[in-house]
Amino acid sequence: MSNLAINPTTDQRVQSREGYWHHLRYIMAENPLTGISFGLFFGLIAVAIFGPYLVPFDPVATGVGPALQPPGVNHWFGTDHLGRDVFSRVVVATRLDLLISVSAVALSFVFGSIIGCFAGYFGGWTDRISGRLMDTIMAFPLFVLAMGIVAAAGNSIENIVYATAIINLPFYARMARAEVSIRRNAGFVQAARLSGNSELRVLFGHIFPNTLPPMMVQISLNMGWAILNAAGLSFIGLGVQPPMPEWGILVAEGANFIISGEWWLVVFPGLALMLAVFTFNLIGDGLRDLVDPQRRT
Amino acid sequence: MTPPLLDIQRLSVDFATRRGTVRAIDSISLSVAKGETLGIVGESGSGKSVTSYAVMNILDRAGKIAGGKISYGGMSMHKISERDMRDIRGREISMIFQNPRAALNPIRKVGQQIADVLVQHNQATRATARAKAIEMLLAVKIKDAEKRYEAYPFELSGGMCQRVVIAMALACKPQLLIADEPTTGLDVTTQKAVMDLITELTAQFNMSTILITHDLGLAAAYCDRLLVMEKGHVVEQNTSTALFNAPKKAYTKQLLNATPHRDSYVRDLLTPDQRAKALTLPASTEPGAALLSVKSLKKEFGKPGSGNHHIAVRDLSFDIRKGESLGLVGESGCGKSTTSSMIMRLLDTTEGSIEFLGQDIAAIPAKQFARHTLRGKLQMVFQDPTDSLNPRWSAERSIADPLLRLSPDMPNADRQARVLELATLVGLPVELLNRFPHQLSGGQKARVGIARAVAMEPELLILDEPTAALDVSVQAVVLNLLEDLKHRLGMSYLFISHDLNVVRLLCDRIIVMQHGEIVEQGHAHQIMDAPQTDYTRSLLAAIPHPPASDASVAETAALIQDGAS
Incomplete structure (x- = not known):
């Protein structure tokens, strides 16, 4: 205790770091679904990082086995029409799909939040202009807009990322605007002004961090959606090009063989896609609880 | 002696929380007679609101009655089905909440909201509801009742909204009115108007009232009997005059002491222990430039x-x-x-x-x-x-x-x-x-x-x-x-x-x-x-005046005489 009185901060830092892990454990234990979703999430991350080094076959090498082999001991998910190993291709595709969706969501989160924060805090013309801009984006069918952007800007992975980020922008901007504008005149914001914080510091140091809990839910739901969007673009032949493994392309290629009965070509990448989206949809509440100080006791 | 209207015997309520079960009220007993006004006074966390929620059977999911009996006019309230309870709420017992604006539906005309209550409890048909609702608006002294019937809550001031809420609560002429901090957040003059109105109407309809408040002065001014609660227990109960002028328990004394009076000094509000530790204030200094x-x-x-x-x-x-x-x-x-x-x-x-x-x-x-x-x-x-x-x-x-x-x-x-x-x-x-x-x-x-x-x-x-x-x-x-x-x-x-x-x-x-x-x-x-x-x-007149004891009345009289001579 005497130590605490002399130098409280170091003690508190250690305490709060321990508290953080404790808090994470508590949140996972409190809601089993959150525990499962965090487990699945870390599983996905592990597959994305280590998958390419662990897969039994080169994902783009043809003829590693007989063509169109059903799932078996050598080829767990079977082989495709060029004799490539479907399991290896599905596993390796994880990294690319996660990379596209994470960077797209990160971009729209950062820019959407900035636009929304300014609109919500300063109001007036900033609000009107950004608001109409967002309305314009939302006026298009979003998938068609993404198609248009990729088609116009060129068929590359970066452009898929930009297109996905642009179509998600309005959701973050609107949410940030709403969350900021309800706190704009809160007591702690007035107090921050009295403490000598400049307007920008009040906005990004005090108000914005308080909008994180609802934003986290938005991010995780959006992640699932961004994966679907990227896969959808690849499915119709935009963005990622064969033979690069990507879930959307795998499904697109496999779709040709459904009629002739080679179901494994479609089912396994489809399941991977579903699992990823499912994970991100589940993880939202857990993430919110994690960043909300009020849940920490 | 007639049995009391509401009789609570050894009631306990538990809340399930992250840190296990918390007992919010612990074996409290109280009764309200017909036509009586009971004040429940306590600080936050004393369980005064939980008591009223238990009576109305509107505890939230985490809370449950752990023991004791609530009987209302001979019925056991804790055993009653939700369907019957719904009928009792509003018609037999009704409640006024703290924030009148939150208690009203913001997108429905206030008159219609009163009419809804009347129709719900078969006190009026759709045809007669409007007239009866306007009658209620007049009863709570809202001017231009015809016109106000059409108003939305946001068009009315806080005091007006509280009047509408009172009109809704009293529309079916209930036997018991529970007012949970009905004037917190209102100005003193509005507070006086609202409290006077409640007192007048409950007397007119011969209703019983439970007034839940943190303000001992307010409760003493408007209630026949007071009950002081602390941490889920009843500390003391007595008639207002007796409790206000001769409190028996230390907690009641402390609470009375801490309530600012017309002639208390800032140090008087503290408990004797706190006062002993406080600084001695310098004699009033002349202000500078x-x-x-x-x-x-x-x-x-x-x-x-x-x-x-x-x-x-x-x-x-x-x-x-x-x-x-x-x-x-x-x-x-x-x-x-x-x-x-x-x-x-x-x-x-x-x-x-x-x-x-x-x-x-x-x-x-x-x-x-x-x-x-x-x-x-x-x-x-x-x-x-x-x-x-x-x-x-x-x-x-x-x-x-x-x-x-x-x-x-x-x-x-x-x-x-x-x-x-x-x-x-x-x-x-x-x-x-x-x-x-x-x-x-x-x-x-x-x-x-x-x-x-x-x-x-x-x-x-x-x-x-x-x-x-x-x-x-x-x-x-x-x-x-x-x-x-x-x-x-x-x-x-x-x-x-x-x-x-x-x-x-x-x-x-x-x-x-x-x-x-x-x-x-x-x-x-x-x-x-x-x-x-x-x-x-x-403004001064609107500050609640608690009942004066005989001694202090004599004292004031003596002072006046001194002044006169």
Whole structure:
């Protein structure tokens, strides 16, 4: 205790770091679904990082086995029409799909939040202009807009990322605007002004961090959606090009063989896609609880 | 003797929380007779509201009745089915909640909402509901009832909304009315009007009332019998006069003591133990030169001639001298908060000058004042301690914020030492510094807010109803802390409040404001004892007057005689 009185901060830092892990454990234990979703999430991350080094076959090498082999001991998910190993291709595709969706969501989160924060805090013309801009984006069918952007800007992975980020922008901007504008005149914001914080510091140091809990839910739901969007673009032949493994392309290629009965070509990448989206949809509440100080006791 | 209308025997209620089961009320017994008014008084967390929720069977999911009996007119309420309960609520027992605006559906006309209740309980058909609802609006003394029937809640003032809620509660002529803090958040004059109305109507319909409040004075003024609760237990119950004038239990005495009276001093509010530890206040010092001088201050909102144009403050001039405490009193909408925002430089003025330490700060735009050298000298304590702390920051971080921004050159170690010093100064235990606001009690949050405000050693501190959201015993401690700090740090105060009894405890001089103008100003005792204007008189009259004991009546009579002879 005497130590605490002399130098409280170091003690508190250690305490709060321990508290953080404790808090994470508590949140996972409190809601089993959150525990499962965090487990699945870390599983996905592990597959994305280590998958390419662990897969039994080169994902783009043809003829590693007989063509169109059903799932078996050598080829767990079977082989495709060029004799490539479907399991290896599905596993390796994880990294690319996660990379596209994470960077797209990160971009729209950062820019959407900035636009929304300014609109919500300063109001007036900033609000009107950004608001109409967002309305314009939302006026298009979003998938068609993404198609248009990729088609116009060129068929590359970066452009898929930009297109996905642009179509998600309005959701973050609107949410940030709403969350900021309800706190704009809160007591702690007035107090921050009295403490000598400049307007920008009040906005990004005090108000914005308080909008994180609802934003986290938005991010995780959006992640699932961004994966679907990227896969959808690849499915119709935009963005990622064969033979690069990507879930959307795998499904697109496999779709040709459904009629002739080679179901494994479609089912396994489809399941991977579903699992990823499912994970991100589940993880939202857990993430919110994690960043909300009020849940920490 | 007739059996009581409501009889609660050894009732206990448990709440399931993250840290296990918490007993909110522990084996309490009470009864209400027909036509009687019972006041349940207690501070936050005493279980007074939970008791009423248990009676109405509207405890939230985590809560459940753990034992005891509630019987109403011979029925066992805790055994009744939800379907029957729904019939009883509103028709037999009804409730008035704290926030009238939240209790009304914002998108439905108020008249229709009253009509809905009548139709729901088969007291009227769709055809007759309108007429009956208007009758109820007239009963709660709403003028133009025909027209008000069509109004939406947002078009009515807080007091009007509370009248509508009362009309809804009384529409089916229930036997028992439960009023849960019906006047918290309302102005004193509105409070008086609403309470008088409830008393009048319940007497007219011969109803029983349970008034739940934290304000002992209010309860004593309007109730026949009082019941004091603390931490889920009944501490004492007695008739109002007896309890108010001769409390038996220590807790009741402490509560009575902490409630500001017309002639108590700020130290009188403390318990004897606290008083023994408090500083001796220096004899009143002569205030020095003018510190702040406000001249013909004016604030307009909206463009002149447009629909939303209104003048919040018109031609306001006053001085605050060094070491002086000035009280600014008025009802909501009188412009007192606008005035404080302008002086604090959070809001730009329309006209007029604010001279502070010899500089006209009204000339500096509010947006640029954050970097001004005088920023630290002009600070404020906010009304709601919860709302005024960043929920993501620990107490330490909140207190350190002004130091970080306004003296950025201060070394880290010095700043930490200063935060500890400030915490000690305001009596905040050092162990609590790493806690978040939601982990602190109301009084502790108020201390954090005060520590933050005095961090830069301000010359002028604006106190914007700093104790309005606190319990009376906490209010007593915080008011005393503010009084101590004023003398220790040599600050001047501008105390803003609608409660004259609280303002006069700290202030030497009082300004009464109405419609953006000064109605009356003068020394505190002069305003309290010899008000010059009707408005001040009405404010004073609206403060609840508890029943006087025979002894004190005799005492006053003797005083009057002394004065006369």
